[in-house]
Amino acid sequence: RKEVEQDPGPFNVPEGATVAFNCTYSNSASQSFFWYRQDCRKEPKLLMSVYSSGNEDGRFTAQLNRASQYISLLIRDSKLSDSATYLCVVGNMLTFGGGTRLMVKP
Amino acid sequence: EAGVVQSPRYKIIEKKQPVAFWCNPISGHNTLYWYRQNLGQGPELLIRYENEEAVDDSQLPKDRFSAERLKGVDSTLKIQPAELGDSAVYLCASSPGDSNQPQHFGDGTRLSIL
Numbered sequence: 001r002k003e004v005e006q007d008p009g010p011f012n013v014p015e016g017a018t019v020a021f022n023c024t025y026s027n028s029a030s031q032s033f034f035w036y037r038q039d040c041r042k043e044p045k046l047l048m049s050v051y052s053s054g055n056e057d058g059r060f061t062a063q064l065n066r067a068s069q070y071i072s073l074l075i076r077d078s079k080l081s082d083s084a085t086y087l088c089v090v091g092n093m094l095t096f097g098g099g100t101r102l103m104v105k106p
Numbered sequence: 107e108a109g110v111v112q113s114p115r116y117k118i119i120e121k122k123q124p125v126a127f128w129c130n131p132i133s134g135h136n137t138l139y140w141y142r143q144n145l146g147q148g149p150e151l152l153i154r155y156e157n158e159e160a161v162d163d164s165q166l167p168k169d170r171f172s173a174e175r176l177k178g179v180d181s182t183l184k185i186q187p188a189e190l191g192d193s194a195v196y197l198c199a200s201s202p203g204d205s206n207q208p209q210h211f212g213d214g215t216r217l218s219i220l
Contacts, residue, residue, distance in 0.1 A: 004148075006148075008146075031206055032205075032206040032207070034208050042213075043197060043211040043212060043213050043214050044149065044197075044211050045211070046208045046209075046210070049208060087148050087149075089148075091205050091206045091207070091208075092204075092205050092206050094139070094151045094154065094162070094205050095151070096141075096148030096149045096150070097148050098146070098147050098148045099146075099147070099148050
């Protein structure tokens, strides 16, 4: 089993849809978790940290499930501009998932 | 606040040649990371520095890769000699503290080996 795993997708969704990605991790002692967004041929950019109690930033909601060892990212009301690859990272493991590609269609 | 600066943006060399990448982290960021990213994959950590000390270099192929951060600020990553499989994007990132804090990435250096 890989240390951090993501479904590579692509997830093809229409504008306005709600979409969710999961990311599983193997180290139960992991303490910090982040979601990054990466556009084609660009560097990863921090989207949001993931807190134990869950957190929301506009249309984006991140949650942590320690019992099942996964984090999730929910995007509501998808925009065309949300099309990108979403990478999860377990901070203290310094391990990135392979990314989930999202394509939002008109 | 200036971001992480990397150079060059692109590098094309023939196999067996040496190549070097440079990174200047965000001012005040003690921790510096070098990653390699292959197409369609997530970044893979090569080495992590806390100030001038390399605290995690277990993934660095030491037969041909080397890195330094002599004054605890900017850093260089070198490959000598380069192999075809080294073609990738080399990303530098920095964070203000330890690895539990989010990292900020530079634009990366896209390396092509002919």
